[in-house]
Amino acid sequence: MDSSLAARLDALFAPYQRSDTPGLVVGIAHGDALRYRRGFGMASLEHSVANTPYTRMRIGSVTKHFACLAAMLLAEAGKLDIDAPARSYLPELPARDSDPTLRQFMNHSGGERCFLDLFMLTQGLSMVPAGAALAMQARQSEHNFPAGERAMYTNGGYQMLSIVIERISGMSFEAFLAEHLFGPMGMIDTIAAPHDMQILPGMATLHVRDATGGWERGLLPGWRCLGEGAIVSTLDDMLRWIAHLRGEKRIGSAATWREMLTPVRFNNGEVGTYSLGLMQTRYRSVSMLHHSGGSIGGACQMLTVPEHGLDIVIMTNADTINPIALSKRVIDIVLEAHLSPVESRPATSVEYPAWLGTYHSRETGAYCEIVDRDGTLHLIHHNLVIHPLPLKLVPNRPRTLALDDGPEGALYLKLHSDGTRLDMTQCGQSQTLDRLANAAPHAADAANGLVGRYVSLDADALAIIKQESNALAMSVQGRHGAAHYRLDPKSNDMLAFTPHDPSSMAYGAMRLSRDGSGNTSCFRLDTWRTRNLLFTRIDDGTTP
Known part of the structure; x- marks a missing residue:
């Protein structure tokens, strides 16, 4: 990488080079050569230890495609059928009119509720014991939606998939990944760590910003995290893995990798962006294969642009840093000569003031607000006020705004001409929300x-x-x-x-x-x- 590119990357990450805040580690390979590999900020504020390229961090939900590949290896061996109903392997789960399959667990179209969301809703960050996740999934008398109808991101399906891997293989999930994935790939600093009470050499502390502007320690709220987000890794190990992901395969057959990269198809024929633990989307005319992950006090983005041989890993140990946005800025810098202009522009509140308001569907429970943030429209989905999502214009679709593609695919909004109702469409499924009165009850x-x-x-x-x-x-x-x-x-x-x-x-x-x-x-x-x-x-x- 020439000095000018390195200087621009240094400038991008310079705000995180501090001795009084946690930070991140960044690894970039381009053209099959390592181009950038640095640590910024502190691995531990408590012990005054800086982040380095060797620092280990949690990769969160980037773990998911490792879990999928583990299941596919068992399928290769004839021990597992990912298109069989999950209850074939987990009879504890409740029967449904249309039982979800393991594949639907893997591509988030199973419709099951998520134990982690339910635990956070009912008991916050309290530690839950091993076995509690399966017990919570098993007690559900209702589901979010019928299997295959649409997608909704869920960690519960991956916890269940991991238990199936353990039952079929006769090994712990952690041991299976070590023997069949990490070992053969030479990922010597990578493990599946089921909880944050372990003391791991070289591991960064997770940091959560508190109400006073200081920092608290982040911990996973449980004793048995599995395929939903258990892996701890380093830049070198993850760059080695991404090169394998986009290149010649050492693990998994060609048929397995076709399955891994086949996007979900819903019951209505609509095709989504999510495959088996991986997403495939486009940014400024280039195709990306990627997945992000979050922990309590950290986040990760793993991304490759196969046609240009660009691999990016960004891992953070602070809940205030967005590695997804940073990875796109890296693409802007490294592939500048190959990118098209930005395809769409933000929707501004000056141009679209009629959209501002609160909307709700009594029938489906969908609830959102469209708000002004620094002059642009943002969507607050289901009252998640800490995570407003920027809305953009959709070319050739009048009166329509959209969110960037996520795990559930693109979300489109269309305001009715009288301004009283809002159509929300995702996964080919549409629902209509009514605008609520500005004056709420006391x-x-x-x-x-x-x-x-x-x-x-x-x-x-x-x-x-x-x-x-x-x-x-x-x-x-x-x-x-x-x-x-x-x-x-x-x-x-x-x-x-x-x-x-x-x-x-x-x-x-x-x-x-x-x-x-x-x-x-x-x-x-x-x-x-x-x-x-x-x-x-x-x-x-x-x-x-």
Whole structure:
């Protein structure tokens, strides 16, 4: 890499070269040669240890395609059928009209709820024991959607896939990956680490920004993370793996890799962006094969542009750094001469003021806000206010805005001409949301008939709703911990909920059902990854 490119990359990452904050490590290969390999910021603020190219970090959900390849190796050996119903291998799971297959677990089209989302909703960051994930998946009487109808990102399917790998192979998930993947590839610093209580040599501490501007230690909230996000690795090991991913294969047959790279096809014939633990999308006319991953206090992006032999690994140990955005800036710099202009431009609030507002579907539970952030429109999906998503114009599609392709594919929004309704389309499935009135009900009015105790059998949790001064609050007690939320009325029968303390993690919406007297008999919670979670009122005479 010439000195001018290196200087531009140094400038890109210079803001993270500090001794008072955590940071990241960056590895870039281009044309089958290592071009850039550096560490920035601190691996441990507690012990004043800097990040280096040798620092080990969690890769989060980048683990998923390793889990898929492990399953495919068992399929090659005739021991596993990824198109068989998952219940063939996990009879503990509930029967459904259309049981999801292992393949649907792998491409997120199975429709099952996610144990991790349910645990974070009901007990925040409390540590959950080994075995709790399968128990939570097994107790679900309802699902998010019928298998194959669409995609919704879920860690639960990958936890289940990993258990199947263990049962069929007779080995632990960690041992199977070490023997069949990491060892043959020479990935000597890579392991599957099921929890963050282990002391691992050379491992960066995960850091979470606290409310005062300081830092807290990040920890996975459980003792048995598997194929959903267990791997710890280094730049050198991951660059070695990406070169294998886009080049000649040493592990897995040609048929296996065709399966690994075949995008999901939904029941309606629509084709998505997600295959088996990997995504294939385009950016400025180049095709990318990639996956990102997040942990509590860190993130990772693994990306290759095969046609140009460009491989990028960025791993962070701070929850304030976005490696996905940084990886695209690396593409801008390294492949500048090969890129087309940006295909679409942001939607501005000056041009599209009529879109600003709050929308909800009583039928499906879909809830979103379109807000102004620095002059451009952003979507807040299911009240996830910490993660507003920029909206862009869609060429040749009037009155339509979109999000960049994600694991579930592109999401399109179309505002009706009268401005009262919004069509939301993803995976070929459309739903219509109604615009909510700007003036929301007062909390005191919403409290009438709502305050009380409610139980969810699927979540194995008790919710207590109270009125505190002029505000509404909900405390949820799960089997292993509790979470606390603020409730904000948005309409007469819908409220949004937001974490009330740092250890509570979920954001979403609450739909109320009332009896003939106007009292709430039950409600359903909808989050980004959980739909229709039922809580029913308990008439036990207890005052909340």
